[in-house]
Amino acid sequence: MLAAAIALVGSLFFALGAALQQFEAVGSTKPGLLALLRKPRWLLGGVSILAGGGLHIVALGLGPLTIVQPMGVASLLFALPLAATLHGRKPSRQELGAAAVVAAGLILLVLMVPESEGPTRLDPNGVLTLLGVSGVAAVLLWAGSRAVSPAGRAALLATSSGVLYGATATLMRVLVDGTWNWWYLLALPVPALLALVMLQRAYAVGHFGVSFASLQIADPLTAVAFGALLLGEPLPTGIAPIAAAALTAAGTVALARTSPLEARNELA
Template sequence: MTVLAAGLALLGSLFFALGAALQQFEASSTSHAVLRHLVRRPRWLLGGLAIAAGTALHVVALKYGPLTVVQPMGVASLLFALPCAAALRRRRPRPGELAAAAVISIGLIGLVLVVPDQGGDPHLGTGEAVALLAGAAAASLALWAAARQASPAARACLLAMGAGVLYGATATLTRVLVDGGGEFWFLLAVPMPALIALALLQRAYAVGHFGVAFAALQVSDPLTAVVFGALLLGEPLPTGVAAVLTALAAAALTAAGTVSLARTTPMSPSHDVTAR
């Protein structure tokens, strides 16, 4: 069952990477990288279906295998995404890009492995849920504001981080709802941060630095969920000298790989896409 779970998660990562590459290709090919224009593009919609399929496979994998096996397989989406995006541009991925992606993946796997197993059923009150949404909105707004004055690579990173923060908040609310520990209005609140995150992510993709944008998303989404889980749901964080040192080393590798990706040539000619 563990082998099956790992295979499903790996296949899900491939679908997720392909979907992200398709959406980035479409977002960077237009000067109007907004959802109302992108939803009219069949290839962008196909990318959305691929991402949905990848997410579904990941969920199924979690039913058959432990989180410590499934989550690291999901990190492979970064390694898959760069070749997929390069193929759409009819070029080969550069060795430096793949090396940076491998470093980020190793860092993300290290971070995943030091997070303790979650125990108990999560519960979130109305006040805590409002704090979660307000905190995610404030952080995302600050990142969006910073992106307006940033260089193209930094802009892609900051916008994707803003999307990741909102996705992390969405994941936290969803987990509470699935386990029956939330209020009914949570169900109505979930789509809003997810849609804003999707719009921010397309802005990040449109800049052209796909590698750094996708890496920033892969880092900020799970880390936000872990932080909210610890602060609001009482979930454990890594403890002990070995776990803390491993987490710090993994974070350093992830940061170094992301900086390296930011220095690579953009996947496409950069439009003057601002964070408006």
């Protein structure tokens, strides 16, 4: 219960941070990091995200992944009302319903992933493969985002960010739990910074619900895929994962149709 409560509070901090950063980035033609770093609310959002991540780590130390991880997915349900409040509106029932479907599907997918056993090992060639595959995927998603609707652009840019964050998470696991070389530390900031840039560009489009949902989906699924391909970790099997993935996809499509295109309104 304590682990679940801490993880839930962490999700609230993460959602607040995402909403604050999106509020500052939305509507910007070039939401560069240097410009955003000069905005106090954006920095406050970053601090809130770090606090949420720290609480999530504490929760993992107190309880099993099957309890903590679903609480992390709850950040999507927190983030939509927070972002809507910043933009001076109320989220619609359809928007919240679509977000709930996404969260339900993602929770089912997360719970179906078998736990890995033993230390995490990745040789230098594996690290190069990790960075190369994630980088190419991110570039392709970015290129595709230039030829679609605003909702599709937000989804593809956020998915690109999620792929890079998933690669970062995989590399972080190797650093914490496996055998590594010192230059792995130098490689770690590369996908993390690129992910942050892509995410701000997704936020700038204005469809926050679509952006945040796409990020929430792409990040863990990419980490699971890299874990299977590069670390030899097991994948879920059977019809259930396919059904959960279909539910998540359906919720994301519904969210894209119900999430409004938001414009920047200055707070008093």
